[in-house]
Amino acid sequence: MIERQPVLVDCDTGIDDAVALLYLLSVPSIEIVGITTVSGNAPARACAINTLTVLALAGRTDIPVAVGAERPFLAEPRPHSVHVHGYDGMGDAGLPPADPALLDPRSALQLIDDLSCAHAGRLRILATGAFTNLALAVRADPTLVGRIADVVVMGGAAEVPGNMTPAAEANIAHDPEGAAVVLSAGWPIAMVPLDVTTTELLTEEHVERLTASGEVGRFVAAISDYYMNFYAPFFGRRVAVQHDALAAGILAGDVVPTVFPLLRVEVECGPGPARGATVCDTRGRHLGYPDDPDGNCRVALRTPGGFVDLLVDRLAAMG
Numbered sequence: 318m319i320e321r322q323p324v325l326v327d328c329d330t331g332i333d334d335a336v337a338l339l340y341l342l343s344v345p346s347i348e349i350v351g352i353t354t355v356s357g358n359a360p361a362r363a364c365a366i367n368t369l370t371v372l373a374l375a376g377r378t379d380i381p382v383a384v385g386a387e388r389p390f391l392a393e394p395r396p397h398s399v400h401v402h403g404y405d406g407m408g409d410a411g412l413p414p415a416d417p418a419l420l421d422p423r424s425a426l427q428l429i430d431d432l433s434c435a436h437a438g439r440l441r442i443l444a445t446g447a448f449t450n451l452a453l454a455v456r457a458d459p460t461l462v463g464r465i466a467d468v469v470v471m472g473g474a475a476e477v478p479g480n481m482t483p484a485a486e487a488n489i490a491h492d493p494e495g496a497a498v499v500l501s502a503g504w505p506i507a508m509v510p511l512d513v514t515t516t517e518l519l520t521e522e523h524v525e526r527l528t529a530s531g532e533v534g535r536f537v538a539a540i541s542d543y544y545m546n547f548y549a550p551f552f553g554r555r556v557a558v559q560h561d562a563l564a565a566g567i568l569a570g571d572v573v574p575t576v577f578p579l580l581r582v583e584v585e586c587g588p589g590p591a592r593g594a595t596v597c598d599t600r601g602r603h604l605g606y607p608d609d610p611d612g613n614c615r616v617a618l619r620t621p622g623g624f625v626d627l628l629v630d631r632l633a634a635m636g
Contacts, residue, residue, distance in 0.1 A: 335537075340628055500614055580613075
C-alpha cells in the first residue's frame with residue numbers, strides 16, 4: 318500500500334490552478350485534504366466556486382473548499398487577471414458554475430489550522446496563488462510553522478524577468494508583503510519560479526490528444542483555449558504555460574529539479590519599479606549553485622523537461 322501524503326492546496330483557481338488540481342488528484346501517493354482560495358486570477362470566492370467545478374468533474378466533492386482573503390496582507394489589491402484567465406477565471410469557456418452552498422463554512426484560516434492539527438508534522442502545502450492566506454495564518458499562530466512538513470510555492474523569478482512587471486511574477490506581485498512573511502517563516506519551503514515554469518508548454522498537439530480522451534481532457538482543452546491565445550504573442554505560437562502544474566509535479570516527486578539550491582531569497586516590498594521582485598542570491602552560480610548556509614528557500618532553477626507529456630498522460634487517463 319502506498320502511504321498517501323496529506324496536501325493542502327492554497328490557490329486562486331484559474332486555468333493553470335485547475336490543471337494542477339486535476340493532476341494532483343491523479344497521483345496515487347497524494348491525498349488533497351483541503352483547498353483554500355485567495356484573490357488573484359479572480360476574486361477568492363469565485364476561485365472557490367471554480368475549484369468546486371473542478372472537483373465535481375473529478376468526482377471529489379468530498380474535499381473541503383474554504384474561501385480565503387479577498388485583499389492582500391497589507392497593500393492595496395491589484396486588478397484580477399482577466400486578460401489571462403477570462404472574466405470567470407476559467408477561460409470564459411461557458412462552464413456552469415458550481416453550487417456555492419457546497420463551500421465549506423469555515424474560513425480559510427480555520428481550515429488551515431484544523432488540517433495542520435489533524436495532520437501535524439505530515440501536512441504538506443502547495444501554494445499556487447498569492448500567499449496572503451498563509452501569511453495571515455502564520456501571523457495568527459506562529460506555531461503553525463512547526464506543524465507543516467513542507468511548503469512548495471509557485472512564484473517568483475530568480476534569474477529571468479517577471480511576468481506581471483519586468484521585475485515581479487504575478488503571485489508575488491499580488492501580495493509582496495504576504496510573500497515576504499511566508500518565505501521567511503522558517504518552515505522548509507521550495508520556490509518554483511518562472512525560470513522553470515515557462516519551459517513547460519501545453520501545445521496544440523497536446524490539446525488535440527486531450528480533446529479526444531474524455532470529459533477531463535475536453536475540460537482542460539476548453540479552458541486552455543483562452544490561455545493559449547494570451548501566450549501566443551510571447552512564444553510565437555499558441556501554447557499554455559503550466560506554471561502551477563509544474564509546482565504540483567515537484568511536490569509530488571514526478572519532477573526532480575536538476576538545479577535546486579538552498580538560497581537566500583528576499584521580496585522587494587518598496588513602492589518602486591522593482592516591487593514584488595524575488596531577490597535570489599545566485600552569486601554562487603559559477604561554483605555550481607552551492608547551498609547557502611544562510612538560505613531560507615530552496616529554489617528550482619533547472620528541471621529535466623518533458624513534464625507536460627506526463628501531465629497529459631495523467632489527465633487523459635482520468636477519462
